[in-house]
Amino acid sequence: MSSTRSGGRSAIVRARVLAAASDLVTTKGPQNVTIPEIAQRAGVAASSLYRRWGDVGALLLEMAAERLAQKFPLPDEGSIEGDLRCWTEKIVLGLNSTEEPIFFRILLAAGDVAPEKRIKALAPRREQLQAMLERGRARGERTPTVEDLVDHLLAPLYMRALVGLPVNEALAKHLVERLLNTPP
Amino acid sequence: MSSTRSGGRSAIVRARVLAAASDLVTTKGPQNVTIPEIAQRAGVAASSLYRRWGDVGALLLEMAAERLAQKFPLPDEGSIEGDLRCWTEKIVLGLNSTEEPIFFRILLAAGDVAPEKRIKALAPRREQLQAMLERGRARGERTPTVEDLVDHLLAPLYMRALVGLPVNEALAKHLVERLLNTPP
Known part of the structure; x- marks a missing residue:
């Protein structure tokens, strides 16, 4: 019982911390947010945030991945090709929009976060991708792996955006076709 | 004559500005360098730097791409496969080294630089890649495009490093084989 209660309390604290982090990132930009500030805004001791996340990069990454998974659920179009087309088209829209690609900026700013913490923070999105691929596998389709999607x-979509090359729907379509037609 | 002299003077000023930018990036990190500081260190009016580059991101990117091209010439192994193997192995070493991948950090920090300025700043490296591919074409090899290499x-090498997935020689080898064996 007590572990359930403490789990519940811990989840509430976590939600408050991530909400505070999200607010601060929106107002100040990911580069300018610190653990003590997040702690203060959430009404939690900074020491417990350091214990749980280690550094601000890992905390922001976990927050961003969770928001991404909530706000942008993955498609379920009935075929892997349809799902990948739909998903990559949304990425293209995001990369071309004038709104700040906040998730990507947080990922980029997380330069000092250890690889294993990155993987952990990105787990919610990875699980969604995995579930999308599992649906295809269950339908008997040949499906790529999550690593293939990355x-x-x-x-290529993100790297092109980074070096200034065009990112458009035709490219997304081409990449999906190329992936699905390449032997594993 | 006067245009030659002015070209020569302009080249000297440019070299002084890029050297100042390089020094400041090394000491302060790419996020913390400003145009007025670079101007002061180079003994040049800040207004002329704004006129030439527009913003600090474009200036740092041009400096970084030029240093990259000078410091890391591309291989000439006698075959496209050998060149790509050698080049990607060096990238893997760079991504796994504890030294700061300064060029990549500058590219990532250049979030506000317009696409056409990015392309222009990255031109020296692009030309080197192009020359490497031209050598293969001249030998009669089927060669990918610069966009294919990107x-x-x-x-994939950089995105894996970013999300915390392993980046190693086996992956580099696999990516090169996959690229060379995929129909265009």
């Missing part, structure tokens, strides 16, 4: 869809 | 070699 390597051959996410990566 | 999409299918550079991008």
